Amino acid sequence: MTYPGGTTALNALTVEVPRGSVGLVGANGAGKTTLFRLMLGLMPPSAGWLEVAGRSVAHDPVGVRGRLGYMPEHDCLPPDQTAADVVATFGEIAGLPPRAARQRASDMLDLVGLDEARFRPIGGFSTGMRQRTKLAQALVADPELVLLDEPTAGLDPVGREEMLELVGRLAGFGISAIVATHLLDDVQRVCEYVVMIDRGHLVLAGPIDQLTQRTGVMRVEVGGAPGAVASLVAALAERGVDAIALDAQSLDVDTGRCGEDTFDVVRDAVADLGLRLYSLSTRHRSLDDLFLQRAAEAAP
Amino acid sequence: MSLLPPALPGASGAVYDRGYRPYTGPRGGRREAAFAVWRLSVRRALGLRRSWRQKVFPWSLLAIATVPAVVMVGIAWVLRDRPLDLADFLADGFLSYREYVGVSTALLLFVALSAPDMLCPDRSHRVLPLLFSRPLTGRDYVYAKLGALAFIVFGFGFLPQVVLFVGRMLVSDGALDYLTDNAEVLWQVPAAVAVLAVYYAAFGLALASLTDRRIVGGVALLGTALVTSTVANIIQEAAGDPGTPLAVVNLLALPLAVRDLIFLGHIGTDSDLTGVAGGGVLAVSAYALVLLGCLALLQHRYRKVDL
Numbered sequence: 001m002t003y004p005g006g007t008t009a010l011n012a013l014t015v016e017v018p019r020g021s022v023g024l025v026g027a028n029g030a031g032k033t034t035l036f037r038l039m040l041g042l043m044p045p046s047a048g049w050l051e052v053a054g055r056s057v058a059h060d061p062v063g064v065r066g067r068l069g070y071m072p073e074h075d076c077l078p079p080d081q082t083a084a085d086v087v088a089t090f091g092e093i094a095g096l097p098p099r100a101a102r103q104r105a106s107d108m109l110d111l112v113g114l115d116e117a118r119f120r121p122i123g124g125f126s127t128g129m130r131q132r133t134k135l136a137q138a139l140v141a142d143p144e145l146v147l148l149d150e151p152t153a154g155l156d157p158v159g160r161e162e163m164l165e166l167v168g169r170l171a172g173f174g175i176s177a178i179v180a181t182h183l184l185d186d187v188q189r190v191c192e193y194v195v196m197i198d199r200g201h202l203v204l205a206g207p208i209d210q211l212t213q214r215t216g217v218m219r220v221e222v223g224g225a226p227g228a229v230a231s232l233v234a235a236l237a238e239r240g241v242d243a244i245a246l247d248a249q250s251l252d253v254d255t256g257r258c259g260e261d262t263f264d265v266v267r268d269a270v271a272d273l274g275l276r277l278y279s280l281s282t283r284h285r286s287l288d289d290l291f292l293q294r295a296a297e298a299a300p
Numbered sequence: 301m302s303l304l305p306p307a308l309p310g311a312s313g314a315v316y317d318r319g320y321r322p323y324t325g326p327r328g329g330r331r332e333a334a335f336a337v338w339r340l341s342v343r344r345a346l347g348l349r350r351s352w353r354q355k356v357f358p359w360s361l362l363a364i365a366t367v368p369a370v371v372m373v374g375i376a377w378v379l380r381d382r383p384l385d386l387a388d389f390l391a392d393g394f395l396s397y398r399e400y401v402g403v404s405t406a407l408l409l410f411v412a413l414s415a416p417d418m419l420c421p422d423r424s425h426r427v428l429p430l431l432f433s434r435p436l437t438g439r440d441y442v443y444a445k446l447g448a449l450a451f452i453v454f455g456f457g458f459l460p461q462v463v464l465f466v467g468r469m470l471v472s473d474g475a476l477d478y479l480t481d482n483a484e485v486l487w488q489v490p491a492a493v494a495v496l497a498v499y500y501a502a503f504g505l506a507l508a509s510l511t512d513r514r515i516v517g518g519v520a521l522l523g524t525a526l527v528t529s530t531v532a533n534i535i536q537e538a539a540g541d542p543g544t545p546l547a548v549v550n551l552l553a554l555p556l557a558v559r560d561l562i563f564l565g566h567i568g569t570d571s572d573l574t575g576v577a578g579g580g581v582l583a584v585s586a587y588a589l590v591l592l593g594c595l596a597l598l599q600h601r602y603r604k605v606d607l
Contacts, residue, residue: 040433042605062330062435070433076426085349092336093434095328104323111320137430142323147433173320 009034011200013048017178021171023187023208024180025291026197032180033073035197036147039178040065053144066095069138069146069175073153077133079123083114086122087137094141101140108136112166128159135166145176152186164190184287188212196291203294211290218253220266223276235269255282334440337431341448345414357413362456364406368395369460373467380471394468397485398563400461401492402556407453407500408525414452415504416517418445424512428605438602442505446598449501450494457493465489492559499555499591506594509601525552532572543579547572548586557583 010031026032037043039052041061050057053067077086084105091101109118112132117125122133131151138146151167152160168190170177179191187194188208196203204211220243222228229245236243241262242254255262263280270277328335342348347355372394379386422428431441465485472478507524508517532550536543548554550572560568561580573579 042432062437065433066327066329066435068433070430072426072429074426076430078421078425078427080350080421089336089340090430090434092340093333093431093436095332095336095435096323097326097328098336098339100323100325107321141327169320174322 009200010038010045010197013197013200013202015195015202015205017193017195017205019176020193021167021176021191022178023184023191023194024178024197025182025184025187025194025287026180026203027182029199030182030197031200032197033149034200036070036149036178036180039147040068040070067144069141069143071134071138071146071148071151073150073180075130077122077130077137080121082119082121083109083125083129083133083136084118086133087118087140090137091140096141104140104142105136108140109133111139112136113162127154128156128162131155131159131163132166135163139170139175143175145178146170148177148179150181151179152181152183160186184291188287194287196287196294198291198295203291208287212286216254216256218255218262218266218280218282219250220253220270220280221250221278222270223249223278224274228273228275231273232269232275235273236266239265239269241265249278329435330437330440333434333436334444337436337441337444338448338451341418341445342452345418345448345452358410358452361406361410362459365456366460366463369400369463369467373463373471376467376471386471390468390471395464397461397464397489398492398559398568400464401457401489401559402496407457407496408522408552410456411449411453411500411504412518412521413514415449415501415521416508416511416514418449419505419508420512420514420517428602432605438604439599442595442598442602446498446501446505446595449505450497453497453500454490454493457497458490461489461493488563492562495558495562495587496555499587500552502591502594502598503552506597509598528552536572543573543575545573545576545579545582547576548582551590554583554587554590558587 013031013035024032024035038045038050039057041057041064044058052064055064055067057064081089084102087105087108088098088102091104092098094101096104106115106118109115112135114129114132114136117129122130125133131154135148135151138148148167152163155163164186167177167179171192179187181187192208193206194208194211195205220232222232226248229248229251233243233245233251236253241258243251245251253262253266258265266280267277344350346358376386376389376394379389422431432438465482468482469475469478503524504517504521507520508514511517511520528549528551532547532553535546535549539546553572557567557571557573557579560566560571561584567573567576567579567583571579571583573583576582
């Protein structure tokens, strides 16, 4: 996607995401909002195509928008209206009959915890209440998919927890969500799938539990005489297992060659050398590790 | 939906955990979305479901626009038993239907305040991304707003005419005779008021679309009315008699010239274009040009939106 001024916001981005909660991760300027714009059909891609909820955005942008809900990052609510009026209004504009829109608005504000504040003007709301109102308006027409742009932006720790809890419940309601954020912790907590982009390029995409599974490295901590780690590395090498000393007490052991048997090999080697085995664990990668690693690899 | 058991045996209450309920009812598309914007804009402009302070202005203007008609009908009603005085009043003091179209500056004032109020908050509060993430296009939005403002201006311009017409029927010797004698008014008035309403609404909204600040939008419209009419007067005086085609620069008087064509078939003697050869064609052309220009500007301003 290249803007008329020549700025390329997204480049060769080919990705397919499943139903459920999807994290769209990238630093500021990575192209997250541009991707949302394209998904909403508010601008045509300079090349390529998109399909959202089984519909081509290019051929039926209005039809696609009829199935989506959108929660922008920025403040976008009229301060002189009540939350009930605003949410009902957007329900009506999404195509609901007026009575149904008012009923749904009431239900959604109840769902996001604003039942008692719904008849207060939004101008007097806190940041957390505004975020909840924005989420309520995104859900009011019962969309198939909601696009959430930085849903925890500006929230205090308690508000952030509550918002993440709400977002985490969406999949249970049968509503898929794409959560654009630069906070990887948020994604790891509420999403099942992640798409990482950096400067318009796809960094990686996949199910979070697979991406963060074992790294093929076992961290071992031992105690004993000075040089214990070096002697253990040598002993493991004799048994056909590669290892790297990290410091005087710990080493990383490659589990690739022996697989599950590596545990036994390490245990036996430690016992033969008369060392004390403090810990032995396989490592899991975090999304931060993955993002930094892949972004560094992709950097020109 | 699950029904939780009562906490105590014999308790009459019940607690329902409603959870999330999917919506399975009817769901509209672009037309319904645009109609919703129209309905909400009408409601906002009239101050409905808003505080009493928001209601004062529109309803006061409606009253101001209607009061002259009510007063004239009242005087005619008082004079109904004095045929000579009544005849004099109807001939000299009673405004004609043509004159009443656009006679009140209340309509212009209403547009100057309502047009920016319809558009500017959506921009300044950045509501547009939410609106355009619905099944709504920029064109739908523009025409819904235009329709809403034109509808209200039409109502404010048409209602006093109804008062005038019904009043004159009541004070005339025969209501049915008056109706048949003045049947052409039944299409002339709505047509002329519609011409005025659409033009004022489009003009006001086009100017308001250029700014995020309501006050600027309102002042721009009133300023345009003042400046163009002053310039037209200067040109008129410089040109002498007959008038000059350059008088078309009085942009907000153009619908009144078209009104003259509807009622009289020619430009009225009180128009800036009186005596100009081809003044009628010029007026209609300029009217259409300005109207189309306003619509083009509005569509251009809402052709895309930033998230």
